[in-house]
Amino acid sequence: MKAPSPRLAALDSTTSLPSGRATPREGALDEPERRVVRQLVEALLFEGLVSFRSAPRAPGSGFAAIYDRDFAFRLGQVPVRCVGAVSSFGRIRVAEGSIEHRAHGVWREAPLRQLVESLDVDAEARQRLLTELTQTVALCRWNRAHLAHHLRPRRGLSFQELESALHEGHPYHPSFKARAGFSLEDHRDYGPEAATCFQLQWLAVDARRVRTALPEAPERFWARELGERVYAELTTRLTDQGASWDDRALLPVHPWQLRALDGPALRQAFTERVLLPLGPAGDRYRASQSLRTLLNADRPEASHVKLPLATVCTSSPRHFRAHFVCTAPAVSEWLGAVVGEDPFLRDRAVLLREYAAALFTPSPRAQGAAAPHGAEALEGMLGVILRESVVTKLAPGEEAVPFNALTVVEADGRPFIAEWLDAHGVEAWVARLLEVMLLPLWHLLVHHGIAFEAHPQNLILLHRGGWPERLALRDFHDDTEYVADFLRRPELLPDLGRIDPYFDTVPDDDGYRMASTDDLRELFTDTAYVFNLADLSFLLERHAGF
Template sequence: MHSMSRRNFSYEELESEIWEGHPYHPCFKARSGFSLGDHAAYGPEARQSFELQWAAVRREYARIELLEDETSFWERELGPSMFGQLLADLQHIGKTIEEYTFLPIHPWQVKLANADADIVLLGSSGDSYRSTQSVRTLWNMTNPEKAHVKLSMNMVNTSSLRTLDTHAVCAAPHISKWIADTVEGDPFLKDEASLVILKEYAGISYHPEEEEPCAKFGAIWRESIRLYMEEDEAAVPCTALPLMERDGFPFIDEWLKRYGIEKWLKRLVEVCVVPVWHLLAAHGIAVEAHAQNMILLHKDGWPTRVALRDFHDSVEYCHDFLEEPNRIPEFAGIHEQFKKGREDQYYWMSSIESLRELAMDTLFVFHLSELSYVLEEQYGFSEKRFWKLTGEALTEHLSCYPELIFRNYLLQHTAPVIYAESLLKRKVQKDEAGGFRHYVKNSLR
């Protein structure tokens, strides 16, 4: 039974209770490979909790990317008791920690584990988890301050196969550190915007060579937003902002009535849009800031700051546009797959236009356009006014940083038309020359 309103739900509950998916997507919530039983057991809307399946994998076929000592990592993540139990289980089957490491597997994915000497199932144990909106990313129900765990799943959710590429798993901690260090070194992002970067700080993948670059089994650990929330702050996924509740009013109705639509909207743009654009214009780093990758922090509905996440396969840069190219992770040393990578294949793009496309398509077309539509439909607040305020906020910010005006000019964010991803084509077609994209009118023009 669904509640008439989700407005008072915790952040974690919202991650599971937001059933609408990507509403702008013509095939949102389309999970290929899930049975009715799978939906009931592992779909976020079913509200079921479960333990992770643990396996021992031979180190020869495991890629482990940590920015710390491995034993310290396991003791902190699992706790001494569970880590000790896994070591005992390993010893019981005649294996050693020198030969094997541990890997969590989504219980739905276990059926793909063909037991052999290279991967040995150890059973289900540890904390209880629940699925978030993305299905494959799980939040820790036992202790919400602990990491969200993203696990490889051989299923298609919306348009994408939800496996984890081994090279992306390996790159995740380095990309997170790069972005977090960049924010830390920028006075505006660190002090004024207080931008939060939810770091993907660890990754492990099991990858027999014949299965490169995509592995059936992999995991990424990502920081919980609760590590950054102040005592009087609350958090909501940005996917909640344009949603309608069962009581017939938008999720944000009480906030808009309390502060006024225009005042609240200006603050939202200041908090959510300006830092993302500053990261791009000032540093040359484009992030995929659609609503599912952003978390709004607020105090009684008043936006305070934003958190960004999910960087392992959705960050782009153009070398000539980077402000600090010496900060780029040494991708060729992280994974051999990157050594043969071409421009526009992984993270490095051939043009500044590619960066604009990623940033504007996700943040404006696939995120804020949903909110602008709801404000006009429900309150008569015109979309034209919405985008005028958004453009003015960017202009005002750039006026405070004249050194960014030329760099921002190169981004051409007020071009008459911009590219948007062709989501339906991507769902129903295997390939298309030039990629799945088309032109749309630019509301910031």
């Protein structure tokens, strides 16, 4: 059902809007640019960044009937108009190809550059935004020219395959494929869409500059993770450089990251033997949708490897926040204890634990170790978090799909979930999905005082033949919040200050601990509803009349 936007409630149905707008035109902009333009305008309107007028739209005017309102606004001095709808939680949906600006007295489909250049923001911010958006368009164009994901339905793909084939990216954020610093070749080699496999690079790091949170002694841990043969090979490479594991720590690195970090700080670290290169080794990996989390292509049951990248995606830097790396295993153990002793959650929520972590700290952690010149450039740029694979959690007959697959439309024009809706009935399937997805998240919030960033990329649906069974959750280390006085079992909370003294001094709202339950409510509402289920609702309204 549609919820009226507060910005629309006061508008009279006779509001005067520019008349004579065209029906959809072919060929003005290509599909990638149209999509980025659409999501930019949707965000500007929904976030209230521009003032707009809106009125009901006359039926039969060229766009799908669900787009039942005309919108008009200005970007700077430029008049802009479009056709759209107000959907669940006030989300504004704009019909692709309907966005026009008025130039020299004529209404024309609005190109991306002209829209961005019309924004009333400072020049630096405008250029940064334009760079992110044009990079997004370029990578989408490459996908359409070189990949077949958009040409055939993906319903029969495995979880690992879907992590690559779900090329759509974020359905709301305009710069959903910015990947700052990535060339088209990098996109081909390291982006999830092409599913290119590659080995990790390995470093032997001065142990005084590494913080670790491993479940056992480093030698045993890495031999078990990598296999005895690979670990022995890396040991030989280390010995050949006149060093040993007595004062060295092993660290994997994304191959793109080594090239991206090439500069004075990294070169000095190599020159001074703070870092010793061991080269590529071990299994092959490929990128997941999140780009920096890698899936094992040779052993799907092996851990997922999260590595920092010196890039920006959806306007967020993808390096590690240093204080939220080695706390990851403790946070996972805490959540595991909460779920494990709760009969309601135990059979409903599956946690993909982050069970090991390590972080390179450029500043010395011991006397006698000098920091390389410009060492701050490497802060949060070299590290690793290992996470359990969902493959190891599947019960007999269960399959896993990334949650964002539920909202995409396939090459045959039908939703990814169309066959499930046909088999089980729309109303029954939706009711079951809400039970499986919402109730564990809500129970974790109201019963335990813990909120989790439940956006679609963090959720995995476990199902049998499309019938929802359980919910898997991932990425806890910087996506979890709590309010101390609201915790049901405060004694289970780990002493994070013992892991990192930062958490003994950090104020509320800067770490995991929030000051108010309103913060938890906002995180739950935004990620579970506004930017998650609202997209599913709009898909069901368009394709199933629900």
